[in-house]
Amino acid sequence: MFENLSERLERSFKILKGEGKITEINVAETLKDVRRALLDADVNYKVAKQFTDTVKAKALGQNVLTAVKPGQLMVKIVHDELAALMGGETADLNLSQNPSIILMSGLQGSGKTTFSAKLAKMLKSKKAKRPLLVACDVYRPAAIEQLKVLGEQIEVPVYTEPDSKDAVSIAANAVKYAKDNHLDLVIVDTAGRLAIDEQMMNEIEAIKKKINPTEILFVVDAMTGQDAVNTAKEFNDRLDFNGVVLTKLDGDTRGGAALSIRTVVDKPIKFIGTGEKLEAIDYFHPARMADRILGMGDIVSLVERAQEQYDEEEAKRLQKKIAKNQFDFNDFLSQIQQIKKMGNLKDLASMIPGVGKAIKDLDIDDNAFKSIEAIIYSMTPKERSNPELLNGSRRQRIAAGSGTSIQEVNRLVKQFDQTRKMMRMVTQNKGAMMKGFRRK
Structure with a gap:
């Protein structure tokens, strides 16, 4: 959402940042471009004009021209005014009545x-x-x-x-x-x-x-x-x-x-x-x-969504399995399903600062996990619990059963092994750090 507007605003601020000296003229030029960006995004003309007039008054009032980092101060003013324009505070429902x-x-x-x-x-x-x-x-x-x-x-x-x-x-x-x-x-x-x-x-x-x-x-x-x-x-x-x-x-x-x-x-x-x-x-x-x-980005919303799907007991159980190198495909599948519950994948990725722009032209399908799930579901319960059993013939059978190729199965098994090693390493390092703190 707002991808085109984000891109246009970024270009507008580059006008300001590219100048050797910030003057009232190039501040006005930047805001003129901001107003065009808002109008192109289908913002009401009066709203766009009032917005840029307010930003200009605040920018000159806060001495943007003489600030150490005028471009950054300008971005902050625009940010605060955008938030105010959309209401400032988060509005909740009135649920005081019964019913x-x-x-x-x-x-x-x-x-x-x-x-x-x-x-x-x-x-x-x-x-x-x-x-x-x-x-x-x-x-x-x-x-x-x-x-x-x-x-x-x-x-x-x-x-x-x-x-x-x-x-x-x-x-x-x-x-x-x-x-x-x-x-x-x-x-x-x-x-x-x-x-x-x-x-x-x-x-x-x-x-x-x-x-x-x-x-x-x-x-x-x-x-x-x-x-x-x-x-x-x-x-x-x-x-x-x-x-x-x-x-x-x-x-x-x-x-x-x-x-x-x-x-x-x-x-x-x-x-x-x-x-x-x-x-x-x-x-x-x-x-x-x-x-x-x-x-x-929007890290706060991303964390909130993750917390909604977070199960403390499940996390403790998983941590023990990782420490013992027992993390298996059942656990992997469970993690995928929790991520899917958090919402649209492209929307989630765009909440990470800097990622939104990088993935703007990428088509991230909500079915991105479909082939991974198909491969895991094609494994027997014993294979899911014991990934080391997956030899060549078993992988051929899984590829045929999931409608994927042997290369895709091999790639998933390799990624899984790397994930398992990395998770175990993080858990061990965390345990070593905690022991060090206790000694002190």
Whole structure:
């Protein structure tokens, strides 16, 4: 996400860094280029102009011209203003009510139904909520079925009334059902609607009035660009929503909506969707997003995702096996599956400072582990537990069984051996260091 904008901004700062002397003229020239970069990324014109005017005033006010490292100070000012532009602070949901009610709104195809399930899954695991999904899209027959399938996948009940076309009464009945069944979170998925469709807008206003939601979220496809901002304004005028959800930020999007929407509607972006998997949902952190736009990575989010998949008992068990040189293909497979749960591989790699730019043109498929898994699954349980058994004939059989070549099997076994040696060496060095500390 934001790859083109990141590249353009980097070029803009090079103008400044390449100058022997920093002057008001080349600061203005750099910011002119920054403004062009923002406009090309589909940022609202007024927002882009106001942004660069503010940066210029702050840059000259902080004596960038006489600073020891003017280029770096300029990057810091732009970073801080980008974060402020996107809201400054991370905005959370208001879940104080019992049951808390979240009403989803937005255009058709923006990803409301999938996002409803993602949010239910996230709040169930992270906040120990007992959610109920409510199917209020009575116009698209597949929407109810889609929500039911998603509900089964995340083990969350779905309230439906297949024979009713009254979305208002379905929503009201669902809230009563949640209260009767001691469910403390209700997520209402509504039909996609255009702001110009008066009848549909009246319907969602009636739902809001009837169930009095704690939160109204406006879900918007980031790929719609500047239109997303205009639509958000129209919906906000009617619903006065609490926050915005940007979906499909993993796609080929210019990202301008994220930078404009906060200023235009004065409502925070609360969540982003970063892929198709039900785990691909994140809180929107303005400062971290500014880091990523400026090519600084996002280590904090990467660590948080890793911690979500981290099992302390499993880690201790694994450490003992590594120390005894007993790390096997079952453990290797388990580690791969944990990495996959963390989300889109290219998105994860781009969180490492400097890597985002390096892999910009690479196509990192989410199925990158597919052949490795196929090879391991083609091994017998005994072979997985005892990698040293893998002689030539066994490797031939595994290649045939996994639909891969003998070269791929050999490569994996070699990489596995190297990984095992490296892990053991790290564990031994760590143990030696700890003994040294204890002696002191």
